[in-house]
Every structure is written in C-alpha cells, then in structure tokens.
Amino acid sequence: MRDVSRQAVIDRLRNGPAPEVVVIGAGINGAAVFRELALNGVRVLLVDRGDIAEGASSALSRMVHGGLRYLETADFALVREGATERNRLLRNAPHLVGPLRTVVPLYDRWGGTLAAIGRFFRRPVAASRRGAVLIRIGLTLYDWLGRRERTMPRHRMLPRDAALTAMPGLTRSISAAAEYWDGWVSHPERINLELVLDALRDAPQAEALTYVAAEGFSADGVMLRDTTTGETLRVAPRIVVNAAGAWIDSVNAPMGINQRMIGGTKGSHLVIDHDGLRAALGGAMLYFEAPDGRTCIVFPFLGNVLLGTTDIRVEDADGVRCEESEVDYLLAVLREVLPDIAIGREHIRFRYAGVRPLPHVDAATPSLIPRTHSLVASEATPHRPFPVLSMVSGKWTTFRAFGEQAADEVLRRLGRARSIGTQSRAIGGGAGFPADRAAWIATVARETGVAEPRIAALFDHYGTRARDAARAIAAGPDAPLAALPDHSTAEIAWIGREEIVTNLADVILRRTLIALRGQASEDAVRDVAAALAATLGWTAEHRAGQEAETLALLRDRHGAGQKLNATPPVCVMS
Ligand SMILES: Cc1cc2nc3c(=O)[nH]c(=O)nc-3n(C[C@H](O)[C@H](O)[C@H](O)COP(=O)(O)OP(=O)(O)OC[C@H]3O[C@@H](n4cnc5c(N)ncnc54)[C@H](O)[C@@H]3O)c2cc1C
Structure with missing residues (x-):
C-alpha cells in the first residue's frame, strides 16, 4: 500500500492534479460515497476535521436494522431499504x-x-x-x-x-x-475505517486526510485547514459532497449556502x-x-x-x-x-x-421527525464555481445505499458511467471470510509462526485483516501490553502505521474497543502511547501531551468519575 501518512498525502495534493470531488466528513456516509467514487475511477479527496468516525458514526445503538418503529410513521421504503442493507451487511461484513x-x-x-x-x-x-x-x-x-x-x-x-x-x-x-x-x-468505527482503507488500496487516485477542516472557499477553491499545524491548503474540485452529518449547515454557511437542512x-x-x-x-x-x-x-x-x-x-x-x-x-x-x-x-x-x-x-x-435520507443539491453560483451536494440524515445501516445514491449523482454530473457496484462487495476484514474459522486460524498460524490463540484473538478483532496484523507481529519484536494483554506492541504499531492514525485517542476510542469495553485505565492509555510513539515519531513531550489529552477526553466526555450537568431527557430508539 502507498504511504498514507498525512505528510505524504499533503505533498501529493500540493504537487499533483486537483481532486475532481472533495467529500467533507469521514463518518459512515462520507466514507461510503468516497468508496463508491474511488472504485469508479474518480479523483476524490476525503477530509475530516477530526478522526474517521468521530461523530454520530461512533455513537449509535449498534443496531443494523430496518427500524421496526418507522412502520408506524409509514416510512415503508426506509424500512425496506434498511432491512435489505442489513441482510447485505450480514454477508459483506460478517467479521463485525x-x-x-x-x-x-x-x-x-x-x-x-x-x-x-x-x-x-x-x-x-x-x-x-x-x-x-x-x-x-x-x-x-x-x-x-x-x-x-x-x-x-x-x-x-x-x-x-x-x-x-x-x-x-x-x-x-x-x-x-x-x-x-x-x-x-x-x-462500526472499524467498518467506517475499512471502507476508506479498501478505497485507498483499490484506487490509487483517491486520497484521505483526517484532522483537516473545510472552512469555506476562495477564488483558489475549497479552503482546508490542517488542525494539527494550522497550515492551510486549497483544492479546486468540480463538485463538493458535504457529508458533515450534524455539522452540514455549519460547513455550508461559509460556502454561501444558508438553507437550514439539519x-x-x-x-x-x-x-x-x-x-x-x-x-x-x-x-x-x-x-x-x-x-x-x-x-x-x-x-x-x-x-x-x-x-x-x-x-x-x-x-x-x-x-x-x-x-x-x-x-x-x-x-x-x-x-x-x-x-x-x-x-x-x-x-x-x-x-x-x-x-x-x-x-x-x-x-x-x-x-x-422523518429518518429518510436525502441528497440536497446547492448549485454553483457566480461566486462559488462548484455545486455542493449535502447528504442529509440516513441511518448507519443504510450507508451503502445512500453512498451509492450520492455517487450516482456525482457520476452523472461528471459525465461518467458507473463501472463497479458495491451491493455484494465484501468490506475490509470481511473479504475472504472463512466458513471454517479454526482451519483459517491454523493456516495463518503456520504461515506466520504466530501462536493459534493469538491469531484467534486477532481474527475476532480484525476479521481476515488478522493475517496482515500477524505478519507485522511475526516481523517482531513484540510483547503483550502490560495493562492490556489482549493487545501487543507490534499490533498497536501496525495500527499506527497502516490505519490513518494521528492521535492516541484514535486508537483508544475507535481503531480498537479498548475504551468501549471499559478497559482504558491510565496504565492502558500509557501502554498504547508507548507502542505508538516510535511508529509515529512522537517526542517524549508530544507523547505526554497525547496521554493527558486522551485521559481528559475519557473523563470529560465518557464519564470516568465525573458529575455532569443535568438536562431533562426523553428516551426513544433511534
Ligand atoms: C444516539 C444514536 C443512536 C443511533 N443508533 C443507530 C442504530 O442503532 N442503527 C443505525 O442504523 N443508525 C443509528 N444511528 C444513526 C447513525 O449513527 C447516523 O445517522 C450516521 O452515523 C450518520 O453518519 P454521517 O456520516 O452522516 O455523520 P457523522 O458520523 O456525524 O460524520 C460527520 C463527520 O463530519 C465531520 N465534520 C464536521 N465538520 C467538518 C468540517 N468543517 N470539515 C471536515 N469535516 C467535518 C465530523 O468530524 C464527522 O466525522 C444513531 C445515531 C445516534 C446519534
């Protein structure tokens, strides 16, 4: 795989041809349309002001469903689409x-x-x-x-x-x-990531950059700001897809679109x-x-x-x-x-x-409130030379169908035909998923020399991508993390190298289930930081800053021992 580190991507964007399409927001909907366009030969750039799956796409009830309760509001088409996509996901992403x-x-x-x-x-x-x-x-x-x-x-x-x-x-x-x-x-955070990784692997003309915020446009194109350095970058696409979820209106406003959508x-x-x-x-x-x-x-x-x-x-x-x-x-x-x-x-x-x-x-x-998704087009103006297509709403379950719908509209506007569909395309570690789990584990253990129980644990986390993780582990050196023996130093380094990681929180909260399982103790956070530091070239000072930020995030946003303010709640299934 080509170098997907942020500096390499920024260099290619500065020196190479401009992307034809910029997708703003790397939640599940942005990743879905990105994959569709990339596979169909479009020069597409995906950006997110934070990490992949940092918004709603990591906050769901984790149900893959048609939405039984939408029958009451007569949303039959939504229920049918959700149930069909659920059936496809069971086949295309059986690892997760x-x-x-x-x-x-x-x-x-x-x-x-x-x-x-x-x-x-x-x-x-x-x-x-x-x-x-x-x-x-x-x-x-x-x-x-x-x-x-x-x-x-x-x-x-x-x-x-x-x-x-x-x-x-x-x-x-x-x-x-x-x-x-x-x-x-x-x-779901891994499926979101795998859509992006699959697209980057199969489409050399596609690029993805996290921690880059879209901040409007100028005569030179869309203004992007690297939130880690403050540097700006301008790209001049033919079409922008706004997949910024709950932030769609705030992304649109500096592009001169004031229609309230969200x-x-x-x-x-x-x-x-x-x-x-x-x-x-x-x-x-x-x-x-x-x-x-x-x-x-x-x-x-x-x-x-x-x-x-x-x-x-x-x-x-x-x-x-x-x-x-x-x-x-x-x-x-x-x-x-x-x-x-x-x-x-x-x-x-x-x-x-x-x-x-x-x-x-x-x-x-x-x-x-209706839960159906829609693609809202804001046409080019004399001031803004490109149209903006906003991906409004959409369940996590229906991401593929919504991505397909948005990509078809982009392809139509670019005058291209679709050559590849995704209805039965496996996602990430769901590719080549074995009917016989034990035999697959034994084969990879033999190939790599890594013990079978370790391969089994990797398989449960990463599906068939476990083979790549095992090869990285076999290349050594490797040792279990002291506070998290289910994970090892070479595995975390592999994630840091291969999975578009910028911050420690990316790994603790989204690439792995460490936080979600309630395992993100101070010791665990420090162990993961140590395993990432060499791969990502962190200084001791940067590493200490990352540890402090991650621990603060876990405490303030995820309730580790904090009393939070009260507002009157109501409860309903999403
Ligand atoms: C509580 C809850 C429960 C749910 N339960 C389910 C469920 O069980 N099943 C189901 O199918 N669906 C469920 N959903 C719905 C589903 O999670 C969302 O509809 C879906 O994740 C939306 O994805 P998205 O990509 O549109 O938005 P998001 O995932 O929010 O992505 C938007 C992205 O845009 C980025 N962004 C914002 N501003 C900028 C900018 N200026 N520049 C660059 N990037 C920017 C953000 O960082 C973010 O990553 C639930 C949602 C919630 C909140």
Whole structure:
C-alpha cells in the first residue's frame, strides 16, 4: 500500500492534479460515497476535521436494522431499504456484523392502537405502550419488507411462560412477548475505517486526510485547514459532497449556502458491567418501551451490556456528552423492565453520546421527525464555481445505499458511467471470510509462526485483516501490553502505521474497543502511547501531551468519575 501518512498525502495534493470531488466528513456516509467514487475511477479527496468516525458514526445503538418503529410513521421504503442493507451487511461484513435475537415484552392485547393510527398520519399524539396486536402486525410487515436476501428466521409470538424462559430477568407483569431477528454491529468505527482503507488500496487516485477542516472557499477553491499545524491548503474540485452529518449547515454557511437542512437530536448510551444483567438477557436484545411508550434497547455487548438511548433536541452538536439526568432516566427505565436487577452508577464502565443528523422540520416530537435520507443539491453560483451536494440524515445501516445514491449523482454530473457496484462487495476484514474459522486460524498460524490463540484473538478483532496484523507481529519484536494483554506492541504499531492514525485517542476510542469495553485505565492509555510513539515519531513531550489529552477526553466526555450537568431527557430508539 502507498504511504498514507498525512505528510505524504499533503505533498501529493500540493504537487499533483486537483481532486475532481472533495467529500467533507469521514463518518459512515462520507466514507461510503468516497468508496463508491474511488472504485469508479474518480479523483476524490476525503477530509475530516477530526478522526474517521468521530461523530454520530461512533455513537449509535449498534443496531443494523430496518427500524421496526418507522412502520408506524409509514416510512415503508426506509424500512425496506434498511432491512435489505442489513441482510447485505450480514454477508459483506460478517467479521463485525451479526444476527441479533430480539425480544419485545408485551403487556396487553390492544394497547397503543389509537396512538399508532395517529402516528401513522403523523399527528403529534402522546406515546403509549404498544400491545400484542399492534406488534404482531408490525412484525409481519417487517418480515415481509425484509425478505430480500434474507438469511434469518421470521418472528414468532411467545406466550408468557415461554417469554420468561427465553429471558429470565423480565418483569412478571408481561402478558406475552414477541421474538424476531435483526442485526448488530460490534465495531462500526472499524467498518467506517475499512471502507476508506479498501478505497485507498483499490484506487490509487483517491486520497484521505483526517484532522483537516473545510472552512469555506476562495477564488483558489475549497479552503482546508490542517488542525494539527494550522497550515492551510486549497483544492479546486468540480463538485463538493458535504457529508458533515450534524455539522452540514455549519460547513455550508461559509460556502454561501444558508438553507437550514439539519435539526439534530442527541442520544446517549451506557456500557454496563454486571453479570446478573447479562445473564438475565439470555443472549438476546430487549427492545422495550418505557412506561411512557418510548422505545429503548439493552443487549449483551462484548462481555458487558449496552443500554440506550435518549432523544433530545440540540442546536449545537459540538462537545455533546451523556448527562447525569440521562443516566438516571436510562437506569430507571431498565429497572421497570428488569426489576430484580439492581444496577447503579458503579456498574457503568463507559458512556457515549452523539447527535443524529436528522432533517430540519418543525415536528414537536423528536420521534416524528422523518429518518429518510436525502441528497440536497446547492448549485454553483457566480461566486462559488462548484455545486455542493449535502447528504442529509440516513441511518448507519443504510450507508451503502445512500453512498451509492450520492455517487450516482456525482457520476452523472461528471459525465461518467458507473463501472463497479458495491451491493455484494465484501468490506475490509470481511473479504475472504472463512466458513471454517479454526482451519483459517491454523493456516495463518503456520504461515506466520504466530501462536493459534493469538491469531484467534486477532481474527475476532480484525476479521481476515488478522493475517496482515500477524505478519507485522511475526516481523517482531513484540510483547503483550502490560495493562492490556489482549493487545501487543507490534499490533498497536501496525495500527499506527497502516490505519490513518494521528492521535492516541484514535486508537483508544475507535481503531480498537479498548475504551468501549471499559478497559482504558491510565496504565492502558500509557501502554498504547508507548507502542505508538516510535511508529509515529512522537517526542517524549508530544507523547505526554497525547496521554493527558486522551485521559481528559475519557473523563470529560465518557464519564470516568465525573458529575455532569443535568438536562431533562426523553428516551426513544433511534
Ligand atoms: C444516539 C444514536 C443512536 C443511533 N443508533 C443507530 C442504530 O442503532 N442503527 C443505525 O442504523 N443508525 C443509528 N444511528 C444513526 C447513525 O449513527 C447516523 O445517522 C450516521 O452515523 C450518520 O453518519 P454521517 O456520516 O452522516 O455523520 P457523522 O458520523 O456525524 O460524520 C460527520 C463527520 O463530519 C465531520 N465534520 C464536521 N465538520 C467538518 C468540517 N468543517 N470539515 C471536515 N469535516 C467535518 C465530523 O468530524 C464527522 O466525522 C444513531 C445515531 C445516534 C446519534
């Protein structure tokens, strides 16, 4: 692979031909359109003012789904698209996306029917608990809309006793439950990265730069500022794609586009370490309604449990965090549905929050804001010589379809034909995914001389990219990290070299699951910094600064021992 270090990319941009397209924002939607354009021969540059997947694309509920609850607002096309993309992701990214058995507790037969009719016609009715009839109709429709390329079982209704056996911790006040299958993604940040890495590997004319902010334009083109040095760079593309999520409006404004497109809502999650809670879930996700009718999720997650989420309108997406009042709310709704399990703040290992880049509308109720994605074109003007295509909204699950839609529009405007599609293209470590895991591990162990248990651990993190990691480890020297024996020095150095890393937090929070698993102790942060320092040429002073910044971020944004300010929360599934 060519040198993807930031200086090498900046040099190529300064001295080579201008990119035809600049994509602003390296969340999942920016990465998706970048991959589509790169594979189809377009000279495309992807930039993000932070790291890959630093916005909403690392703050999701990690569900890969059609969105059962959007049936109520009659978003059938959205549900069909999401369910079809879910089915494709199960095949194209099997290393990180898996099936998820889901249980919906039911309390009566007819509950919520009138409210559902109101929501179907987009009336702002108060939410109320949905009964068995409504859920059964919804799941029948959900199965039908998700039938294309489907591999998972259909839904079934469970009588009360069977439901309590399937999920032993459930409240005894249920009358029945429904069971259906959806998908989940363990590490969406890596899929986001892999889309970019795959594009860079397969398309030598494509470039990606993180920690570079788009700050408007001048006669020479789009102004980009390197946020690590303050230096500016100008590029003159034919088309700009604005994939800045919740920041779309603030990226557009300095380009002379003042149409309000985004009306985001914040959602927060807790990672909880509690054996009893994990056991009570019986290996399934609980998709449940709070007493006020809002929907939440809780499911076993990499040895812990993930609980979410809230839905709070925000005007400013910068620096959002999970507030104490949201923690109170989430723990209270969990107690309602699993009453015998005492969860307190002491069990919370990690918190995260993000802003859904929803379209700007006047809906009073966040759950009534449409979740469909759209591409909004702002044509070139006498002052701005290029059009801007803004990628508004979109679920994580539908990134491929949205990226494809945006790329088709760009290709049309460039007068190019599409030569490569992505519907059945494997992503990153999902390529060449083996049917026989044990045989694959044994082969790579033989090839590289690295022990089988180590290859197995690498395979679980990186899918078939584990072969590259193992080769780097075999080239030595290597040693397990003292505070994180699941990771090793040569593995972290490989990530630093190959995976577009600038900061320590990129590795702790996104390239690995160290933070999300609640393993980012001070010692762990220092071990990872030490393993990265030589690869990235950090001085002792720079390394100390990186450690301090990362520890502050973990404390201030992710709740390590901090009391945060309160705002009144509401809770709803995204
Ligand atoms: C709480 C919550 C739960 C969710 N749950 C689910 C779920 O379970 N399943 C699902 O399918 N979807 C879910 N979603 C939705 C999904 O996460 C988002 O719709 C999706 O990640 C949006 O991706 P994006 O690329 O548009 O935006 P983002 O990921 O936010 O990316 C935008 C990027 O733009 C960059 N940027 C901003 N300004 C600039 C600038 N000036 N220059 C350069 N770059 C800039 C930012 O740094 C950021 O990286 C959830 C979202 C939230 C918040």
